[in-house]
Amino acid sequence: MDSHAIATEHGEHELHDEAHPAYLRHHFVTVDQQRETASFGMWLFLLTEIMFFGGLFMAYLLYRNWYYDAFVASSNTLGIGLGTTNTAVLIMSSFTMAMGVYSAETRNRKGLMTSLSLTILLGLVFLGIKTIEYHDKYTEHHIPGASFSVEDFVHPTDKRDVPLAPDMAQHAQLFFFLYFAMTGMHALHMIIGISILFVLLFQAYHGAYVNGHTSTIDNFGLYWHFVDIVWIFLFPLLYLISRHPLK
Amino acid sequence: MSTIVTLPDQETARLPKLSYLNSEYGLKSWLLTGDHKRIAMLYLFSITFFFFIGGAFAGLIRLELLTPLPDLVASDTYNKLFTMHGVIMIFLFLVPSVPATVGNFVIPIMVGAKDLAFPKINLLSWYLYVAGATFLVFALVTGGVDTGWTFTTPLSTHYLNTHVITAAMGVFIAGFSSIFTGLNFIVTIHRMRCPGMTWFRLPLFCWSNYAASILMVLGTPVLAITLVLVMLERTIGIGVFDPTKGGDPLLFQHLFWFYSHPAVYIMILPGMGVISEVISTFSRKRVFGYTAVAFSSVAIAVFGFFVWAHHMFIMGVSNYSALVFSLLTMLVAVPSAIKIFNWSATLYKGSITFETPMLYAFGFMGLFTIGGLTGVFLGSLGMDIHLTETYFIVAHFHFVMVGGMLMAYLSGVHFWWPKMTGRMYPESMSQLSAVTTFIGFILTFFPQFIVGYLGMPRRYHAYPPEFQVLNVLSTAGATVLGIGYLLPMLYMPWSLKYGKIAGSNPWQATGLEWQIQSPPLTENFVDIPIMDHEAYDYDWLAHQTEHEVTTVG
Numbered sequence: 001m002d003s004h005a006i007a008t009e010h011g012e013h014e015l016h017d018e019a020h021p022a023y024l025r026h027h028f029v030t031v032d033q034q035r036e037t038a039s040f041g042m043w044l045f046l047l048t049e050i051m052f053f054g055g056l057f058m059a060y061l062l063y064r065n066w067y068y069d070a071f072v073a074s075s076n077t078l079g080i081g082l083g084t085t086n087t088a089v090l091i092m093s094s095f096t097m098a099m100g101v102y103s104a105e106t107r108n109r110k111g112l113m114t115s116l117s118l119t120i121l122l123g124l125v126f127l128g129i130k131t132i133e134y135h136d137k138y139t140e141h142h143i144p145g146a147s148f149s150v151e152d153f154v155h156p157t158d159k160r161d162v163p164l165a166p167d168m169a170q171h172a173q174l175f176f177f178l179y180f181a182m183t184g185m186h187a188l189h190m191i192i193g194i195s196i197l198f199v200l201l202f203q204a205y206h207g208a209y210v211n212g213h214t215s216t217i218d219n220f221g222l223y224w225h226f227v228d229i230v231w232i233f234l235f236p237l238l239y240l241i242s243r244h245p246l247k
Numbered sequence: 248m249s250t251i252v253t254l255p256d257q258e259t260a261r262l263p264k265l266s267y268l269n270s271e272y273g274l275k276s277w278l279l280t281g282d283h284k285r286i287a288m289l290y291l292f293s294i295t296f297f298f299f300i301g302g303a304f305a306g307l308i309r310l311e312l313l314t315p316l317p318d319l320v321a322s323d324t325y326n327k328l329f330t331m332h333g334v335i336m337i338f339l340f341l342v343p344s345v346p347a348t349v350g351n352f353v354i355p356i357m358v359g360a361k362d363l364a365f366p367k368i369n370l371l372s373w374y375l376y377v378a379g380a381t382f383l384v385f386a387l388v389t390g391g392v393d394t395g396w397t398f399t400t401p402l403s404t405h406y407l408n409t410h411v412i413t414a415a416m417g418v419f420i421a422g423f424s425s426i427f428t429g430l431n432f433i434v435t436i437h438r439m440r441c442p443g444m445t446w447f448r449l450p451l452f453c454w455s456n457y458a459a460s461i462l463m464v465l466g467t468p469v470l471a472i473t474l475v476l477v478m479l480e481r482t483i484g485i486g487v488f489d490p491t492k493g494g495d496p497l498l499f500q501h502l503f504w505f506y507s508h509p510a511v512y513i514m515i516l517p518g519m520g521v522i523s524e525v526i527s528t529f530s531r532k533r534v535f536g537y538t539a540v541a542f543s544s545v546a547i548a549v550f551g552f553f554v555w556a557h558h559m560f561i562m563g564v565s566n567y568s569a570l571v572f573s574l575l576t577m578l579v580a581v582p583s584a585i586k587i588f589n590w591s592a593t594l595y596k597g598s599i600t601f602e603t604p605m606l607y608a609f610g611f612m613g614l615f616t617i618g619g620l621t622g623v624f625l626g627s628l629g630m631d632i633h634l635t636e637t638y639f640i641v642a643h644f645h646f647v648m649v650g651g652m653l654m655a656y657l658s659g660v661h662f663w664w665p666k667m668t669g670r671m672y673p674e675s676m677s678q679l680s681a682v683t684t685f686i687g688f689i690l691t692f693f694p695q696f697i698v699g700y701l702g703m704p705r706r707y708h709a710y711p712p713e714f715q716v717l718n719v720l721s722t723a724g725a726t727v728l729g730i731g732y733l734l735p736m737l738y739m740p741w742s743l744k745y746g747k748i749a750g751s752n753p754w755q756a757t758g759l760e761w762q763i764q765s766p767p768l769t770e771n772f773v774d775i776p777i778m779d780h781e782a783y784d785y786d787w788l789a790h791q792t793e794h795e796v797t798t799v800g
Contacts (some may be wrong), residue, residue, distance in 0.1 A: 017620045027361035027439075029775060037364045037438040044430050048468045055472035055502050059487050062498060145483050177485045181476070 023213040035215050036181055042219040046226045053230055060178050060237065070171035072242045073155045073164060077142060079133055083239040087131045093122035094228045101221045104214040112209060115231045123194045144176040157245035179238055186234060189227045194221060260750030262669050266766040267751045281366030284767055287352035289373050290343060297339040304332035312718045317709045325708035326393035333396030334414060338421050339380055341652055345517035347428055349659040350456045352667060354432060356760040357450050359441025359776045364434040371706030372427035379421030386410035386417065392478030400488040400499040404480040412481060415474045422467045432456055443778035448757050450782050451534060454541040455520030458548035462509040470506035474605040500562055504555035509520055512551040514543055514648060518655030522608050525658050526590045528756040529605040530597025533783035536589040536767060550579045560631045576626035581702055583619050587612060605682035607658030614650025618643060639699030642692045650688050651669035665753045669766045684731030690724025757788050
């Protein structure tokens with residue numbers, strides 16, 4: 001009977017540990033509540049991010065409607081090959097991030113570290129390609145303000161090589177402003193994301209996130225996918241739609 | 248039916264030995280705290296400080312307007328005065344006022360939680376507030392900014408040589424403080440409610456702060472990106488708001504007011520929550536039409552997002568859109584009126600007493616009604632074109648923001664002061680300050696309706712001599728109003744040491760926050776409470792034969 005009592009006590013003790021692990025913050029009752037709360041907070045934060053990018057999209061859509069021809073001309077100057085590669089790179093990074101979340105859930109420390117490292121690598125490749133694109137813009141004198149010349153802007157598929165009318169070129173400059181503002185804001189989110197990834201990798205190296213407490217990885221995954229989705233909208237808007245050569 | 252509850256004599260109350268105030272000592276324990284109650288106190292100090300800075304600017308404005316001639320300050324200085332008054336009062340006082348102080352303190356307790364969902368983010372929001380405020384103070388001491396609080400383009404981007412970028416940066420950062428507060432409230436109200444605390448058992452204060460939080464979370468990021476664009480426009484000439492480059496200054500107006508109109512509901516909704524609590528407590532009756540009042544908060548939040556262009560009637564928007572926005576603006580009057588009518592119905596046959604919070608609440612009801620009704624005038628197209636950019640507008644939004652919101656804020660601070668500090672404020676002194684504030688307010692702002700209707704434009708430091716009588720009345724009122732605000736600054740600190748000890752429930756109110764000791768423990772509840780009755784159930788309170796107060800020590 002004694003041994004039975006001890007066993008029960010012992011069992012209860014274990015149950016207690018399972019229900020109140022060290023990572024349960026003092027103001028939550030259960031682990032589930034803590035996890036749901038964190039995830040709900042993250043979704044709300046992403047909502048604020050949507051509204052933040054929303055202002056830029058609003059400006060883009062407005063001016064695209066007003067200055068359609070100029071925007072089509074400018075859109076043609078963007079490197080579609082680099083843009084497509086970057087899209088593929090980013091989608092792959094979302095996959096590796098998802099693998100990271102999976103590894104954390106299956107308590108696979110090595111898998112988690114590999115996935116996080118790959119995500120960092122792909123994120124850096126994206127930024128690298130983006131830098132090449134920005135550099136191309138620089139050499140083509142398409143940086144608005146600084147080197148942009150309203151007199152010399154030529155429609156890239158115009159075989160006659162005649163500059164656009166100055167007012168239309170001015171509107172093309174507006175496109176490039178918005179291009180740099182939107183992709184720049186996106187790149188800033190990538191840089192923040194990669195910085196956080198380094199911290200997560202460091203923590204994972206020291207054994208975090210594989211003890212059942214995966215909230216941080218889950219929520220960072222949401223952020224990473226969100227930044228990815230922003231690009232999924234930016235890519236067609238800036239590179240693809242109405243991109244046809246001049247007749 | 249009102250229920251008068253007699254509880255154990257509060258005279259015998261003692262301060263609890265252990266509370267959130269004395270659980271830890273030292274500056275570090277305050278600056279690195281995760282406790283929502285301590286963060287609320289940090290906010291209370293900081294916003295009071297900025298309220299008085301903003302108030303000093305208001306005083307200088309009124310002093311200049313005492314005479315028709317520009318004799319006290321030059322026109323440039325005057326522009327800076329009203330700009331800094333507006334920026335500080337709106338972004339550093341009104342937006343965080345009730346949510347960040349009173350809301351931060353009581354919302355977790357009201358829902359039966361030990362803290363807000365994200366204590367560290369809560370602390371971060373205070374630091375962001377301080378950082379934003381630092382930028383604004385820096386802009387202020389290095390020469391000020393004179394765009395008006397609206398940062399109107401192209402004035403702010405092309406024509407002014409003042410610290411626009413510093414100020415915009417300050418507002419940008421302070422905006423994130425507001426986003427994080429709203430996010431924390433929404434998540435807390437969704438996920439941290441105690442067992443039995445259903446949505447329709449929540450105190451109405453939670454509902455109205457929830458509605459305001461939705462606006463903070465959805466609106467503020469748009470302001471943030473707009474200010475980023477203004478800063479880029481000013482530094483590198485991005486052209487988005489510049490007509491010479493094909494940009495559209497009206498786009499700025501749309502984006503700005505998409506936040507800044509909902510922002511007025513961010514400011515007023517938490518105040519309405521305070522009024523619901525106070526009116527119910529001091530008439531000892533359940534709030535009449537609880538569900539209607541709860542949903543009217545949400546309705547204000549939803550309608551609030553679809554009325555922004557009523558700030559732009561004279562800016563050349565199309566007649567059709569002006570018509571639609573005018574109509575939608577009228578719609579906001581409906582939920583606001585629901586609140587006023589339901590509070591009046593709550594008073595009906597209640598056992599009313601006239602403690603200070605109640606006096607402020609009465610002030611709110613009267614002044615907010617006038618402010619709201621003049622809002623309907625301004626929402627109608629013809630009237631707006633006559634009255635916009637006159638002192639009528641100034642009077643209208645001061646009736647809502649100062650007469651409404653500031654009264655509600657003071658009501659709330661007085662109401663929860665015993666809970667925050669464990670001591671009562673001096674009753675007769677504070678009643679005097681409530682009455683002084685009301686009289687001073689009417690005297691300051693009512694003449695502005697008339698002078699505005701007669702055609703005096705806002706934002707000028709000189710005016711035709713025939714407007715002087717009304718302006719003198721207004722300045723005289725501002726003096727009285729200033730005294731009304733200074734009084735609490737004197738007796739509130741006094742009461743920290745000499746105030747009567749409050750006991751856990753000095754008002755015999757029903758909210759969960761009144762069922763625990765004052766000041767509360769760091770973890771609020773010893774055990775997570777179980778909610779087994781409706782909100783504002785005074786019968787439940789009366790039948791608490793053994794009224795349990797969880798005091799430790």
